[in-house]
Amino acid sequence: ERTLARRLGVNRTTVVNAYRELAAEGLVEGRVGHGTVVLGPPEPRGADAVRPMPWAGPTEAEEPLVADINAIIRRPGAISFAHGEMSPELYPAEAVAHLMQQVLQDPAALGYGPIAGLMPLRQAIADAMGVTADQVLILAGSQIALYLISRVLLQPGDTVLVEMPSYINTLGIFDSAGVRVVPVPVDQHGLVVDGLDELMLRYQPKLLFTLPTFHNPLGVTLTPERRRRLIQLAARHQVGIVEDDPYGPLHFTGQPVPTLKSLDPGGYVIYISSASKAVSPALRLAWIVAAPPVVERIARARGSLDFRAALLNQRVMEAFLREGLLAEHLGRLRPALKERRDLMLEALQRYMPDGVSWYVPEGGYHIWCRLPRPLTARRLLTEAGREGVAFVPGDFYGAGQMARRGLRLNFSYPRPEEIGPGIARLARAVERLLRE
Ligand code: PMP
Numbered sequence: 001e002r003t004l005a006r007r008l009g010v011n012r013t014t015v016v017n018a019y020r021e022l023a024a025e026g027l028v029e030g031r032v033g034h035g036t037v038v039l040g041p042p043e044p045r046g047a048d049a050v051r052p053m054p055w056a057g058p059t060e061a062e063e064p065l066v067a068d069i070n071a072i073i074r075r076p077g078a079i080s081f082a083h084g085e086m087s088p089e090l091y092p093a094e095a096v097a098h099l100m101q102q103v104l105q106d107p108a109a110l111g112y113g114p115i116a117g118l119m120p121l122r123q124a125i126a127d128a129m130g131v132t133a134d135q136v137l138i139l140a141g142s143q144i145a146l147y148l149i150s151r152v153l154l155q156p157g158d159t160v161l162v163e164m165p166s167y168i169n170t171l172g173i174f175d176s177a178g179v180r181v182v183p184v185p186v187d188q189h190g191l192v193v194d195g196l197d198e199l200m201l202r203y204q205p206k207l208l209f210t211l212p213t214f215h216n217p218l219g220v221t222l223t224p225e226r227r228r229r230l231i232q233l234a235a236r237h238q239v240g241i242v243e244d245d246p247y248g249p250l251h252f253t254g255q256p257v258p259t260l261k262s263l264d265p266g267g268y269v270i271y272i273s274s275a276s277k278a279v280s281p282a283l284r285l286a287w288i289v290a291a292p293p294v295v296e297r298i299a300r301a302r303g304s305l306d307f308r309a310a311l312l313n314q315r316v317m318e319a320f321l322r323e324g325l326l327a328e329h330l331g332r333l334r335p336a337l338k339e340r341r342d343l344m345l346e347a348l349q350r351y352m353p354d355g356v357s358w359y360v361p362e363g364g365y366h367i368w369c370r371l372p373r374p375l376t377a378r379r380l381l382t383e384a385g386r387e388g389v390a391f392v393p394g395d396f397y398g399a400g401q402m403a404r405r406g407l408r409l410n411f412s413y414p415r416p417e418e419i420g421p422g423i424a425r426l427a428r429a430v431e432r433l434l435r436e
Contacts, residue, residue, distance in 0.1 A: 065396055068381060072390040079422035082390040083413035084216075084365070090336060090412070091280050092329045096316060099325075103315040113311035116299040117287070121318040125287050128321075129261065129271070137295045139302060140309040142246055142274040142286040146170055149242060149270060150177040152301045153294070154206055161199060161208040163191045165397035165406070167216050167244065170209060183398065184208070186215065188359050190222030193229045200237035207240045207270075213257045214247035214364025217397045217408035221362055227263055234268040246274040246286075247364035249330055252338040257363075267291040275317060277365065278330065283313045334363075340411040340419060341367070347423035353431050358409075365412040368394070371405045375433050380407070380426075383433055387425035 001019070005012040019036055022028040028036050062070075073080045103109045116122065117138025126133040139145045146169075154160065156178030162170065164183035174181050182203050185192045191210050199205075210230075212222035222230070234241050243260045251257060261271040267290075274286035288298060320326050344367055348358055355372030371377060377393030384390065394406025414422060 065378075065381075065393065068385070069390050069392065072381075072385040072388065075388055078388045078390065079414055079418045079425065080390050081409040081411070081414060081422060081426075082392050083410050085276075085281055086333075086337075086365075086412045087415060090333060092320075092325065095320065095325045095329065096280065096283075099316045099319045099323075100312070103312065103319060109312050109315045111311055112308050113314060115303055115308065116295065117309060118311065118314040118318055121314050121321070122287075124318060124321045125289070129259075129289050131289055134292045135289055135295060137288045137290075137299050137302075138309050138314060139286050139288060140284040140306055141276065141281075142244060142272050143169060143173075144302070144306060145272045145274075145286050145288050145298075146173050146242070146244070148298045148301050148305065149207075149272075149288075150174060150179065152297050153240065153270075154179050159203045159205040161196075161203070161205045161239070163210050163215075164400065165217055165394060165403050166209070167211060168397050170244070171398070174209075183400075185402075186218055186220065188220050190215065190220050190226055191230065193226045193233070196230070196233050197236075200233060200239055204237075205239055207242055208234070209242045209244070210260075211244045211247075212260055213245055214250065214361055214366075216247070216364070217366055217392065217394065217406070218359060218368045219361030219364055219366045220359050220368070221257055222260075224258070227258070227260055231260065231264050231266075231268065234264075235266050239268070241269045243269050243271045245271060246277040248273060249278040250334060250337055250365070251363035252334060252341065253362050261289060270294060278333070279317070279320070279326070283310075283317060285309060285313055285317055337363075337365070337412055340414070340416055343416055343419040344409060344411045344423060347420045350420075351424045351427035353427065353434060355434075356427075356430060365410050367409045367411060369407045369409055370402075371407070371430065372434075373405070375430070376404050377407050378404075380429060380433060383429040384426055387429050389422050389425040389429070391426070 001012055001015045005015045019028060023030065026039060028038055030036050069082045072078055073082065119133065121138060122133040122136040126136045150173050154177055157180070159180045159182055160174055161184050162174065162181050163186045165186065171181065182199060182205065184196065184199065190212055212227065214221060230241065241260060245259060248257065248259065259271060261269045271289040272286060275283045288295065341361065345360065348369065356369060358367050358369040361367055371380065377395065381391070381393050392408040394403040394408065397403055411419060
């Protein structure tokens with residue numbers, strides 16, 4: 001104590017008192033023959049006993065853009081063009097309730113079911129796609145399908161070509177798989193196929209990811225000519241094509257668009273579709289249609305990820321198809337969505353100032369709208385928030401000029417009577433920015 005006091009230039013009582021305080025807090029202990037020893041941190045007591053687990057990382061903050069959009073949507077009277085789903089009255093709730101009752105007559109509907117999915121459901125999808133059931137795998141949503149494809153068919157360091165702008169959650173999957181993403185542009189006719197030959201030569205990609213029909217976020221559809229050329233290029237360069245097609249059944253022209261899968265005799269296309277956009281995302285059902293070895297490898301990997309898709313929901317979906325209820329439901333849904341699209345197009349035409357343009361989608365959920373220079377969609381979101389209307393700014397879906405000046409406007413969620421007034425509000429916000 002004396003030595004320490006001398007070294008610190010304080011008197012001895014100060015040192016003695018300091019030791020006493022440390023001992024009272026359980027930080028040091030006087031031991032006979034050893035002097036004063038320093039102990040570890042005190043055992044927590046009471047409320048202090050809750051300590052972070054050593055494996056708990058920092059909680060990721062909500063993406064600021066999502067927080068901004070949610071803040072607008074939450075306000076009373078707000079109109080949302082920012083959703084990625086339908087308004088609830090468009091779901092086939094009555095049919096699902098009836099079928100749930102019906103399939104539960106058999107208690108086995110509450111069991112696990114097979115790893116690759118319920119066979120009659122695989123068969124029904126195979127029949128609709130013109131393939132055999134061993135080419136169909138049922139999964140719990142396209143998100144899991146994309147995840148498994150990225151883990152089973154890709155290695156870290158591989159390159160994938162991804163159209164840009166693109167479905168945002170795909171980008172996250174490729175990021176976390178450690179693969180290099182090379183962007184491919186998209187225009188009003190879908191993926192730009194010119195230049196793809198060079199890209200494939202240069203980067204030797206394993207896969208190309210595309211949403212050829214009623215693109216999210218652009219709403220555009222790949223032309224038949226580009227479809228043919230894309231398949232030829234895939235075969236020439238041995239590149240797999242992942243065709244993400246949740247919106248395909250939601251066409252407004254009376255004619256379905258032929259899938260890339262149906263144009264692909266060589267088996268380069270891995271097709272994914274989902275019940276989420278045409279029926280209900282709550283069912284968590286999607287399917288991969290691919291060559292049997294791909295189906296088998298992915299089925300095995302799913303065993304250690306989510307084990308099975310919900311059998312009950314698969315039974316409901318199977319009955320929905322078998323009883324012709326899907327056709328009936330789509331017969332109502334397509335005109336309802338088309339009506340909303342038309343209301344949005346009319347309102348854009350009526351209210352938007354010169355210089356604002358948009359693509360006309362032939363199906364799906366979204367209209368992509370472009371602002372004139374120097375406006376940006378992010379800036380507009382702030383202004384639109386003041387008007388109580390929300391949308392998703394294009395740069396959420398990728399980088400570049402096209403994305404920065406683009407808006408994804410969803411027409412499947414707002415009620416028909418909200419669409420005109422919502423676009424009028426948005427147009428007022430655009431006009432204010434143009435005057436600045
Ligand atoms: N792909 C695209 C293009 C989508 O828009 C969505 C849903 N927003 C998904 C995949 C994911 O759908 P699921 O609910 O089947 O996971």
